[in-house]
Amino acid sequence: QQKVQQSPESLTVSEGAMASLNCTFSDGTSNNFRWYRQHSAKGLEVLVSIFSDGEKEEGRFTAHLNRANLHVSLHIREPQPSDSAVYLCAVSPNTGNYKYVFGAGTRLKVIA
Amino acid sequence: DAGVTQTPRHEVAEKGQTIILKCEPVSGHNDLFWYRQTKIQGLELLSYFRSKSLMEDGGAFKDRFKAEMLNSSFSTLKIQPTEPKDSAVYLCASSFDRAGVFFGKGTRLTVV
Numbered sequence: 001q002q003k004v005q006q007s008p009e010s011l012t013v014s015e016g017a018m019a020s021l022n023c024t025f026s027d028g029t030s031n032n033f034r035w036y037r038q039h040s041a042k043g044l045e046v047l048v049s050i051f052s053d054g055e056k057e058e059g060r061f062t063a064h065l066n067r068a069n070l071h072v073s074l075h076i077r078e079p080q081p082s083d084s085a086v087y088l089c090a091v092s093p094n095t096g097n098y099k100y101v102f103g104a105g106t107r108l109k110v111i112a
Numbered sequence: 113d114a115g116v117t118q119t120p121r122h123e124v125a126e127k128g129q130t131i132i133l134k135c136e137p138v139s140g141h142n143d144l145f146w147y148r149q150t151k152i153q154g155l156e157l158l159s160y161f162r163s164k165s166l167m168e169d170g171g172a173f174k175d176r177f178k179a180e181m182l183n184s185s186f187s188t189l190k191i192q193p194t195e196p197k198d199s200a201v202y203l204c205a206s207s208f209d210r211a212g213v214f215f216g217k218g219t220r221l222t223v224v
Contacts (some may be wrong), residue, residue: 006224043116043215044203044215100157102147102154102155103154
């Protein structure tokens with residue numbers, strides 16, 4: 001059964017510094033990965049989806065996937081205090097399957 | 113706002129009560145998911161519908177949790193009887209092909 005683990009549990013960065021979040025998964029055949037952000041009063045919003053090894057950029061958010069290492073990361077360029085939220089990594093078996101397994105999340109705090 | 117709508121946003125129930133959570137997916141979406149979110153377990157899939165047919169019933173959640181989708185624009189999640197350990201945020205999500213999974217803002221359930 002797929003296991004998804006995120007690190008660190010919490011992260012504090014200064015405004016403008018790069019924030020890097022990590023996610024490891026156990027099923028190397030997975031090829032559907034998403035990063036979500038969850039603000040306390042809002043639902044989850046998708047930030048970036050990635051389906052093959054390499055990088056995928058969506059605005060200030062870049063996902064980097066290395067399936068051989070069972071690792072997908074999220075890098076936030078020039079984070080702002082409004083980016084303070086919980087970030088969730090989600091992994092699905094394939095691009096046609098939306099039964100995601102989620103990590104426990106990384107709580108990011110961006111200080112001015 | 114044409115996103116996923118969940119009601120109520122907050123629910124307090126006494127142990128042993130029956131509660132029903134409601135979800136309206138994004139119009140036109142054919143996949144609907146119910147998740148439970150706790151700090152310890154993270155996001156866990158409870159039920160998954162494709163075109164109103166139940167595809168996944170969440171295994172360990174079968175006995176007291178029942179999700180239904182009587183039409184393509186409305187789903188319910190019934191918990192009967194409730195227990196204090198059911199206290200969590202319940203999230204509904206919908207999707208259509210590769211357009212992404214959209215989440216509602218969730219229902220925070222407290223069982224006392």
